[in-house]
Amino acid sequence: MSTLESIFWHIIGYAAMPAIFIFGFIAVAAGALWILSLGPDRDA
Amino acid sequence: MKQLIKLFWKKLSSPSRAAAGLILGMGFTGGILFWGAFNTGMEATNTEAFCSACHAPIVAEVRETIHYSNRSGVRAICSDCHVPHPWTDKIVRKVQASKELVAYAMGTINTTEKFRERRGYLANREWQRMKENDSQECRNCHNFDYMDFSEQGRRSVVQHSTALASGEKTCVDCHKGISHRLPDMHGVEGW
Amino acid sequence: MQKLIAVLLMTGVIAVAQGQDTSDQADAVEAGSTSNGGQASLRGLTQLDVTKKADSFKRIPKDRSPYVSDYVYQPPLIPHRIRGYEISTNANKCLSCHSFRNARDAGATKISVTHYGTREGQVLSDVSPRRYFCLQCHVTQSDTALLIENDFKRVDSLR
Numbered sequence: 001m002s003t004l005e006s007i008f009w010h011i012i013g014y015a016a017m018p019a020i021f022i023f024g025f026i027a028v029a030a031g032a033l034w035i036l037s038l039g040p041d042r043d044a
Numbered sequence: 045m046k047q048l049i050k051l052f053w054k055k056l057s058s059p060s061r062a063a064a065g066l067i068l069g070m071g072f073t074g075g076i077l078f079w080g081a082f083n084t085g086m087e088a089t090n091t092e093a094f095c096s097a098c099h100a101p102i103v104a105e106v107r108e109t110i111h112y113s114n115r116s117g118v119r120a121i122c123s124d125c126h127v128p129h130p131w132t133d134k135i136v137r138k139v140q141a142s143k144e145l146v147a148y149a150m151g152t153i154n155t156t157e158k159f160r161e162r163r164g165y166l167a168n169r170e171w172q173r174m175k176e177n178d179s180q181e182c183r184n185c186h187n188f189d190y191m192d193f194s195e196q197g198r199r200s201v202v203q204h205s206t207a208l209a210s211g212e213k214t215c216v217d218c219h220k221g222i223s224h225r226l227p228d229m230h231g232v233e234g235w
Numbered sequence: 236m237q238k239l240i241a242v243l244l245m246t247g248v249i250a251v252a253q254g255q256d257t258s259d260q261a262d263a264v265e266a267g268s269t270s271n272g273g274q275a276s277l278r279g280l281t282q283l284d285v286t287k288k289a290d291s292f293k294r295i296p297k298d299r300s301p302y303v304s305d306y307v308y309q310p311p312l313i314p315h316r317i318r319g320y321e322i323s324t325n326a327n328k329c330l331s332c333h334s335f336r337n338a339r340d341a342g343a344t345k346i347s348v349t350h351y352g353t354r355e356g357q358v359l360s361d362v363s364p365r366r367y368f369c370l371q372c373h374v375t376q377s378d379t380a381l382l383i384e385n386d387f388k389r390v391d392s393l394r
Contacts (some may be wrong), residue, residue, distance in 0.1 A: 001169055013136030020135075024082065028074035033055050035070065040062035053308075076369050197298025197315060202342055222319070226326035235331050 086138060090123035098148060109181045125181045125223065163227040171216055177217035270338035277382065291376035301344065303377070305389055317375060320366055329369045330362065
């Protein structure tokens, strides 16, 4: 693996870490909002 | 799609009728569940069964070696050697594994002949990686500082106490072929 | 009197008949016999149709000092374990320590020059293919009793 390729994968790999956190937050938030919409935040 | 995002954002930025504790609890629990599911899924890609799905012949080669079956039963599977242990390095390697999906789609080594030709290149890539990280995956289990030279054979004592101790050589320099059969070793240093 | 003769005849016939049976049995022993005939072998005194319990695996010493040769031109015995050492067209693990090039760094005995010649005596620049597969001649020794007790002695020049 050339240095350039190694640098490429490291950049993409490190960028993936906050991406995972952000995606995780969105997923959990969406799930929590949906659960809340069934209970306390019911629009009725 | 855009409407969905707008609706999502609106809901996120408006107050809820629920108690603060409930919302915080849901977030906390949701975070734990997500993190557990994510890492469980990732560890599933570290199992022998998962690697075997594409790399079956290589996994079969390990079955003849000491890392598969030995006196003490302490063994190593694919990920113990080929996937870094620290989480950040592991994620980098997992992202890099998307390259293997491309190779799978393109059929780079989908016949025995193609694999044989490419084997030297693949082996060298792994040896180079291990040389660069000072055989870190070996050292995850085989800690040099706790090697008991009185228990080792004569040749091992000589080599470990000189070349390995001084840092001149790393594990993989001598222990090529410890886990898989060797590619064409013509031109490889030390062979 | 006649009754007596008849009885004697009957017993005689029965005796002869029984005698026939035993001679049949004797034939059976010679033809398809599974007896070891009292001869001990490496299997011990077990009968031919009995499966002896397998011996335990022998251990090979991990790594010891080189063996002294027992006779001139003996392929030296291997004094260390060779589990997993690959000899194939791709790689010869033995040569990775015992070749001329690697022997000094590895601290190993060099292979002898006899390994570089063809059958006709022509000298090659690398190991001859007829000597490439080390284990055809060189063997390890296991840590066990002699198979057959003997009092073999080396010649004076090797003792």
